[in-house]
Amino acid sequence: MRPDLTPDPSSPAPASHKLWGGRFAGGPAPELEAVNRSIGTDIRLWPFDVRLSKGWARGLGAAGVLTADEVTVIRDGLDRVASRIGSGEQPIGSDEDVHTFVDRLLHEEAGDPAGRLHTGRSRNDQVATGARLWTMDAIDRLLPMLTALMQALVEQAESQIDAILPAYTHLQRAQPVSAAHWLLAHVWAFQRDRQRLVAARTTAAVLPLGSGAIAGSAFAVPRDLLCDELGFASVSPNSIDAVGDRDFIADTLYALTMLGTHLSRLAEDLILYGSSEFGFVRFGDAYSTGSSMMPQKRNPDALELARGSAGRMLGDLTALLVTIKGLPSGYNKDLQEDKRTLFAAVDGMALLLPAVAGSVATLTFDRKRMRAAVSGGLMATDLADYLVRKRVTFRDAHGAVGRLVREAEEAGVELWDLPMASFSAAHPAFEGDVLEELKPEKSLSHREIPGGTGINAVRAQLAAAKGLIAS
Ligand code: ARG
Numbered sequence: 159m160r161p162d163l164t165p166d167p168s169s170p171a172p173a174s175h176k177l178w179g180g181r182f183a184g185g186p187a188p189e190l191e192a193v194n195r196s197i198g199t200d201i202r203l204w205p206f207d208v209r210l211s212k213g214w215a216r217g218l219g220a221a222g223v224l225t226a227d228e229v230t231v232i233r234d235g236l237d238r239v240a241s242r243i244g245s246g247e248q249p250i251g252s253d254e255d256v257h258t259f260v261d262r263l264l265h266e267e268a269g270d271p272a273g274r275l276h277t278g279r280s281r282n283d284q285v286a287t288g289a290r291l292w293t294m295d296a297i298d299r300l301l302p303m304l305t306a307l308m309q310a311l312v313e314q315a316e317s318q319i320d321a322i323l324p325a326y327t328h329l330q331r332a333q334p335v336s337a338a339h340w341l342l343a344h345v346w347a348f349q350r351d352r353q354r355l356v357a358a359r360t361t362a363a364v365l366p367l368g369s370g371a372i373a374g375s376a377f378a379v380p381r382d383l384l385c386d387e388l389g390f391a392s393v394s395p396n397s398i399d400a401v402g403d404r405d406f407i408a409d410t411l412y413a414l415t416m417l418g419t420h421l422s423r424l425a426e427d428l429i430l431y432g433s434s435e436f437g438f439v440r441f442g443d444a445y446s447t448g449s450s451m452m453p454q455k456r457n458p459d460a461l462e463l464a465r466g467s468a469g470r471m472l473g474d475l476t477a478l479l480v481t482i483k484g485l486p487s488g489y490n491k492d493l494q495e496d497k498r499t500l501f502a503a504v505d506g507m508a509l510l511l512p513a514v515a516g517s518v519a520t521l522t523f524d525r526k527r528m529r530a531a532v533s534g535g536l537m538a539t540d541l542a543d544y545l546v547r548k549r550v551t552f553r554d555a556h557g558a559v560g561r562l563v564r565e566a567e568e569a570g571v572e573l574w575d576l577p578m579a580s581f582s583a584a585h586p587a588f589e590g591d592v593l594e595e596l597k598p599e600k601s602l603s604h605r606e607i608p609g610g611t612g613i614n615a616v617r618a619q620l621a622a623a624k625g626l627i628a629s
Contacts, residue, residue, distance in 0.1 A: 175252065175253075175258065175261070175262040175265065176252070176254070176258065177254070177257065177258050177261060177276065177281065191254070194254060194491075195254055195255070196254070196255045196256075196494050196497075197249050197253050197254065197255050197256060197258075197259060199497050199498055199501065200255050200256040200285070200288075200494075200497055201249065201256050201259070202256075202292065202497075202501060203256045203285070203288040203289065203292055203497075204240075204243050204256050204259070204260060205240065206287075206288040206291035206292050206295070207256050207257060207260050207284070207288045208236050208237075208239060208240045208243075208260060209291065209388065210284065210287045210288060210291065210367055210388060211232075211236055211260065211264075211275060211284075212232075212233045212236050212237075213367070213384050213387045213388050214275065214279055214367060214379070214384070215228075215229050215232040215233050215236070215275055216229055216233070216383075216384075216387065217368075217379035217380060217381075217383065217384050218274070218275070218277055218278070218377065218379060220379065220380050220383065221278075221377045221378045221379045221380075222378075223274065223277050223278070223377050224271070224274055228271040228274060231268050231269075231271045232264070232268050232271055232272060232274075232275055234268070235264050235267035235268030235271075235272060236260075236264060236267075236268075238267045239260055239263040239264050239267055242263060242267075243259075243260075243263070247263070250262075255281070255285075256288070257281050257284055257285070261275070261276070277377060278370060278375035278376055278377035278379065279367065279368075279370060279375060280369075280370050280371035280372075280401075280489075282369070282370070282371050282372065282401040282488075282489035283366045283367050283368065283369040283370055283371070283375075283397075283400065283401055284367070285493075286366040286367075286369075286400060286401055286403070286489075287365065287366050287367040287388070289406075289407065289496065289497060289500070290362045290363070290364070290365075290366065290390075290406060291388065291389075292500075293358070293359070293362040293406055293407065293410055293500065294359055294362050294363060294389070296410075296500075296504045297355050297356075297358060297359040297362070297410065298359070299508065300355065300414075300504065300507055300508060300511065301352065301355060301356070303507075303508065303511035303512055303515070304348060304351065304352055304355070304417070304511055305352070305627055306511070306512070306515045307348060307511055307514055307515040307518065308345050308348050308349070308352075308623070308626075308627050309515075309627055310515045310516075310518040310519040311341050311342070311344055311345050311348075311518055312341075312342070312345060312620065312623050312624055312627060313519070314341055314518060314519070314521060314523075315337075315338035315341040315342050315345070315616075315620055315623075316338070316620060317523075318336070318337035318338045318341065318523055318525075319336055319337075319338040319613060319616055319617065319620070320336070320613065321336065321337035321338070321523060321525045321528055321529075322334050322335070322336060322337070322528065322529055322532055322598050322599070322602065323335065323337050323340065323438060323528035323529070323531060323532065324528075324531050324532055324533075324536055325339075325340065325611075331531065331532075331533060331535065331536055332536065333536055333539055333540075333601065334532045334536050334537075334598035334601050334602060334611075335602070335611040336602060336611050336613060336616045337523060337525075337528060338616050338620060339611040339616050339619070340427075342616070342619055342620065342623055344420065344423075344424045344427075345623050346623075347420040347423070348417070348420060349623075349626055350416075351413060351416055351417040351420060354409075354412070354413035354416060354417075355410075355413045355414075355417070357409065357413070358406060358409040358410040358412075358413045360391065361405055361406040361409045362406035362409075362410070363389075363390050363391040363392070364390060364391065364392050364393070364394050364400075364406075365381060365384060365385045365388065365390040365392070365393050365394060366394050366400035366401060366403075367381070367384055367388075368381040368384065368393070368394075368397075369394060369397035369400040369401050370397060371401070371489070372397060372398055372401055372488045372489065373397055373398075374397040381393045398487050398488050399487075401488055401489040402485065402487055402488045402489055402490070402493070404478070404482055404493060404496050407478060407496050407499070407500050408475070408478055408479060408482070410500060410503070410504075411471065411474060411475040411478055411499060411500065411503050412475055414471055414503045414504070414506075414507050415468065415471040415472050415474075415475045415503070417507065418464075418467055418468035418471040418472070418503075418506075418507070418510070419468045419472075421464040421465075421467075421468065421510060421511075421514055422464060422465040422466075422467075422468040424461075424464075424514070424518075425458075425461035425462065425464040425465040425514065426465055428441075428458065428461050428517070428518075428521070429458055429461050429462065429465070432458055436527070436531070437524055437527040438523065438524055438527055438528045438531070439521045439522065439523055439524065440456075440521070440522045440523075440524065441456060441458045441461075441517065441520070441521065442516075442517070442519075442520025442521065442522070443520075444516070444520055445458070445460055445513075445516050445517040445520050446458060446459075447459045458517065460510075460513035460514060460516070460517045461514065461517055463510070463513070464510050464513070464514050467506050467510055470502070470506065471503050471506065471507075474498075474499035474502055474503055475499070475503075477495070477499055478495070478496060478499045481493070481495050481496070529598075532598045533572060534566065534571075534572030534573035534574050534575070534596070535563060535566075535572075535573060536598065536601075537573055537574070537595075537596050537598065537601060538559050538560075538562075538563055538573065539601075540595060540596070540600065540601045540604065541555075541559045541562065541573070541592070541595065541596070542555040542556050542558075542559045543555075543604065544588075544592060544595045545558060545559070545585055545587050545588070548587040549587075550585065550587050554585070555585070558584045558585035559584070561584050562576060562580060562581065562584045565580055565584075573596060574593065574596040578590065578592075578593075
């Protein structure tokens with residue numbers, strides 16, 4: 159049955175704008191108000207609070223709670239509220255949270271019909287809906303920034319396919335690789351981050367509105383229409399779960415923490431390689447800072463901050479999970495903590511990604527220094543592989559090459575400087591063609607296996623990476 163739509167002339171105008179309070183004899187203690195107030199943080203939800211409120215007004219119209227005129231008055235009023243806040247209107251001291259702020263302004267703009275908007279909804283389903291919309295929007299903003307960083311790495315890789323540098327294990331020189339292979343290694347990690355962010359967005363795209371405080375709205379608002387109007391992918395199937403579920407924030411924080419971790423590892427590589435000791439890369443002027451004391455310094459601050467920020471994100475992820483883990487079902491005020499962690503991680507990432515992308519795009523590579531670091535010892539595995547190709551077992555080959563390495567070390571020369579007699583003494587299968595085998599380019603040419611550092615394999619990898627970025 160449709161409710162009676164005539165206004166109730168007996169409802170008193172509220173003395174101060176609050177969304178609750180009728181059941182209390184006096185007002186809350188200032189100490190409670192101070193700790194309870196979240197407007198300083200959740201003000202950022204306002205565009206989404208306005209949007210979901212416009213959707214809810216239309217839904218209440220469809221449910222027969224609002225007349226068509228009231229729906230129009232409320233929706234137009236919400237548009238004016240949005241332009242007021244958009245042009246700088248600030249909350250007042252008594253605005254407990256963003257929902258109260260928007261509601262107070264709506265009363266000023268739309269008059270009495272505004273008092274009907276909160277029918278059948280609660281701030282519990284409202285804040286969950288607003289935070290989900292905010293998260294979906296934030297991920298949409300971050301993804302192109304991440305893609306731009308991947309693009310910068312791919313462009314640098316393209317110009318360094320034939321540059322050779324040592325790859326390190328245990329930070330000890332291990333084997334020669336294409337510089338593009340090393341750069342692309344980071345691109346694949348960022349691709350997984352992209353997938354994680356997309357997955358977190360999917361988790362967020364479930365509509366809680368219509369769940370009310372905990373039991374579901376008593377008014378037949380068509381949630382499927384609301385879902386489409388607000389850009390969600392589906393409707394939450396359980397109102398108790400919907401108001402207490404913050405998995406989407408945890409998923410987002412985890413995705414951002416992993417991304418922060420990968421930024422940190424890239425930064426660490428670049429900081430090391432940019433040191434005078436390595437000297438493989440040089441940081442662009444626009445992405446280097448100087449020292450207030452030492453005139454010669456060229457510091458990669460953006461990269462150091464990227465390395466430093468991952469810890470803060472991990473801390474916020476941990477804080478959120480600890481907040482959630484002890485909560486009983488449904489909404490609990492503890493959940494108000496969620497937005498601080500979410501906003502901090504997204505803000506941090508929105509600053510870091512462009513700064514790291516710029517740092518990467520403006521790097522220059524010193525091919526001579528990279529090549530010079532490819533010392534003879536890096537060819538030891540290739541020497542053993544050479545013997546294996548001559549049917550020596552890998553175990554025996556490993557032993558023979560180990561003896562050669564020791565001999566070179568004792569003589570203070572590189573492997574390729576040892577006389578042929580030493581090779582023959584180490585193993586009779588060594589022949590004159592071994593000298594050719596000792597060239598780092600040769601090492602790469604043996605590794606055309608998919609995913610390996612052979613030049614053609616790297617070209618294929620580069621094409622795959624480019625395809626991903628374009629998709
Ligand atoms: N500021 C609150 C939050 O961020 C909004 C929801 C308040 N709900 C309530 N029942 N008091 O979680």
